[in-house]
Amino acid sequence: MSTAAGSAPESEPIRAIKLKHPWRIVFAVVILVIAAVFLIDAARRPAYDWASVAKYLFDRRVSAAALVTLELTVLAMIIAIVLGVLLAVMRLSPNPVLKAVAWFYVWLFRGTPVYVQLVFWGLIATIYQTIDIGIPFTSVQWASFATQAVVNAFWLSVIGLGLNEAAYMSEIVRAGLVSVDTGQNEAATALGMSWGQTMTRVILPQAMRVIIPPTGNEVISMLKTTSLVTAVPFSFDLYNRTRDISAETFNPIPMLIVASIWYLFFTSILMVGQYFLEKRFARGIGDRRDGKGGDGGPTGTLQIVGANQPSVVMPQAHEAGRR
Amino acid sequence: MTDTSIAPAPSAAAITPMVEAVGVSKSFGSNEVLKSISLTVRPGEVLCLVGPSGSGKSTFLRLINHLETLSSGRLSVDGSLVGYRQVGEKLYELHPKDAARQRREIGMVFQRFNLFPHMTALENVMEAPQRVKRQPKAQVEQRARDLLARVGLADRADYYPAHLSGGQQQRVAIARALAMEPKLMLFDEPTSALDPELVGEVLDVMKELASSGMTMIVVTHEMGFAREVADTLVFMDGGVVVESGQPREVLANPQHDRTRAFLSKVL
Numbered sequence: 001m002s003t004a005a006g007s008a009p010e011s012e013p014i015r016a017i018k019l020k021h022p023w024r025i026v027f028a029v030v031i032l033v034i035a036a037v038f039l040i041d042a043a044r045r046p047a048y049d050w051a052s053v054a055k056y057l058f059d060r061r062v063s064a065a066a067l068v069t070l071e072l073t074v075l076a077m078i079i080a081i082v083l084g085v086l087l088a089v090m091r092l093s094p095n096p097v098l099k100a101v102a103w104f105y106v107w108l109f110r111g112t113p114v115y116v117q118l119v120f121w122g123l124i125a126t127i128y129q130t131i132d133i134g135i136p137f138t139s140v141q142w143a144s145f146a147t148q149a150v151v152n153a154f155w156l157s158v159i160g161l162g163l164n165e166a167a168y169m170s171e172i173v174r175a176g177l178v179s180v181d182t183g184q185n186e187a188a189t190a191l192g193m194s195w196g197q198t199m200t201r202v203i204l205p206q207a208m209r210v211i212i213p214p215t216g217n218e219v220i221s222m223l224k225t226t227s228l229v230t231a232v233p234f235s236f237d238l239y240n241r242t243r244d245i246s247a248e249t250f251n252p253i254p255m256l257i258v259a260s261i262w263y264l265f266f267t268s269i270l271m272v273g274q275y276f277l278e279k280r281f282a283r284g285i286g287d288r289r290d291g292k293g294g295d296g297g298p299t300g301t302l303q304i305v306g307a308n309q310p311s312v313v314m315p316q317a318h319e320a321g322r323r
Numbered sequence: 324m325t326d327t328s329i330a331p332a333p334s335a336a337a338i339t340p341m342v343e344a345v346g347v348s349k350s351f352g353s354n355e356v357l358k359s360i361s362l363t364v365r366p367g368e369v370l371c372l373v374g375p376s377g378s379g380k381s382t383f384l385r386l387i388n389h390l391e392t393l394s395s396g397r398l399s400v401d402g403s404l405v406g407y408r409q410v411g412e413k414l415y416e417l418h419p420k421d422a423a424r425q426r427r428e429i430g431m432v433f434q435r436f437n438l439f440p441h442m443t444a445l446e447n448v449m450e451a452p453q454r455v456k457r458q459p460k461a462q463v464e465q466r467a468r469d470l471l472a473r474v475g476l477a478d479r480a481d482y483y484p485a486h487l488s489g490g491q492q493q494r495v496a497i498a499r500a501l502a503m504e505p506k507l508m509l510f511d512e513p514t515s516a517l518d519p520e521l522v523g524e525v526l527d528v529m530k531e532l533a534s535s536g537m538t539m540i541v542v543t544h545e546m547g548f549a550r551e552v553a554d555t556l557v558f559m560d561g562g563v564v565v566e567s568g569q570p571r572e573v574l575a576n577p578q579h580d581r582t583r584a585f586l587s588k589v590l
Contacts, residue, residue, distance in 0.1 A: 181437075183433060183435050183437035184437060184439065186390055186433070186437060187431075187433060187437035187438075187439070187496075188439075189390065189423075189426065190388055190390065190426055190429070190430075190431040190500075191426070191427070191450070191451035191455065191499070191500070191503060192423045192424065192426045192427030192451060192455045192503065193423070193450075193451060193454065193455055194419065194420065194423055194455075195419060197454055197455070201450065201454060202439055205441050206439075206440065206441055281441075283441055283483070
């Protein structure tokens with residue numbers, strides 16, 4: 001290679017012939033053919049009754065039901081996320097009482113089917129006919145409400161779905177909190193931050209990165225779980241409303257398609273929202289595209305705390321010395 | 324002059340020691356990592372703790388700011404017991420709030436930096452004075468910028484830790500600890516996770532800090548730093564202090580076989 005001496009450092013860009021992937025094309029064609037056959041067939045098949053689908057897709061009752069489903073989802077998830085964070089933090093707190101309460105909650109609400117729980121919530125007014133405020137087991141009573149008067153099927157659905165989901169959310173949040181490097185906790189503690197400050201300022205923001213993707217999953221799952229509120233019974237949500245309409249028209253299949261289109265529309269929007277949330281909480285962590293870091297980008301010195309390799313004197317000495 | 328005396332200054336008795344350990348022991352389960360450690364650190368003193376891995380150096384450091392609780396003995400910082408309150412003969416566990424108040428006075432720098440990755444360098448330095456001491460933001464920011472300048476990182480204030488080199492991260496971590504205006508700084512192998520060419524910049528900052536009169540306890544493998552900066556060198560092995568004294572003396576003329584064996588490997 002002695003002939004290279006004196007040649008300019010600027011070298012010619014590579015113009016290689018791209019590697020061919022013939023099987024990809026074959027599979028793509030096969031799938032397209034199958035899809036086309038299915039679509040053409042579906043378009044002609046009378047059972048799908050596309051005319052009815054078009055007629056009912058924007059039917060006032062259906063779009064109102066879609067809004068109810070969205071409300072149920074959002075309200076239930078707000079309860080679930082708030083309660084879930086609280087339960088997860090309780091579970092990891094140094095206080096054994098809080099720990100036990102959180103454990104029991106998750107055991108109870110995760111251990112029984114959501115359908116069964118919704119039936120129970122529906123029967124709450126039968127089980128507890130009045131809500132009394134006073135001193136238990138005495139005749140002292142300051143106020144009393146008829147349960148029937150203060151709750152309705154919608155809110156019972158929200159509570160039933162939210163409390164059930166909180167158990168799952170708490171496990172998701174807990175996994176996120178535990179995933180944060182213990183050094184973060186130590187650093188915050190060593191600075192004199194309280195346990196609460198450490199949680200809210202240091203641990204939770206970092207845990208969000210781990211918490212958000214499965215939470216997005218749970219929101220999408222909740223959107224569809226709302227169809228179970230018929231157990232309460234509550235029937236103004238998307239699925240049960242479309243079922244009721246098809247009970248009148250004796251034509252269930254187009255109504256199923258209508259409901260599916262609405263569910264897909266909402267989940268698609270939720271996926272977009274999740275994308276932006278994930279970007280927001282990736283701040284400072286392995287985001288090399290982020291402009292704020294300036295020239296830190298292309299050098300070999302990028303290091304993520306807790307992920308870099310110690311490369312000098314006795315790398316494991318510290319860890320070994322501690323335990 | 325015996326080599327095992329730890330407080331060399333004759334006037335040491337007159338002033339309150341910054342750190343005083345008397346018979347400090349620590350066990351994890353049945354594993355006793357520290358066995359009756361006694362030593363004194365005067366205000367303004369720089370003490371280097373050296374020794375093989377597993378000798379209990381880091382654990383001792385973590386006891387001083389109560390990241391671990393001691394099993395027996397007495398440990399006090401600036402005259403007050405760490406983690407406990409003594410009334411008569413009885414010891415009472417401190418409320419976490421009071422323990423946190425004690426820790427504010429003690430800065431700690433970790434081997435793995437432990438910067439908060441979701442905050443910029445400046446935010447890292449500002450966090451504790453702002454949230455813990457509840458000082459006004461403008462004042463905190465000014466001091467944070469001054470501290471970053473002091474560690475040579477004025478132009479990196481808005482960088483996230485992931486965009487800083489290891490040496491820069493560790494210097495931010497030192498600035499973060501200094502922001503709480505501690506009276507004692509603990510360094511737990513501050514250069515062990517760094518690439519060799521980055522060690523110097525961190526040691527320079529520490530030297531500057533030492534010359535400014537800060538009381539420092541440094542667990543390190545950097546014998547050159549210990550020789551140059553430390554007032555006292557303590558060699559630990561197997562959970563006990565094997566020997567201690569003037570760093571030059573200990574390094575040049577170790578009295579104990581274990582010290583000699585260790586030094587022959589690291590020097």
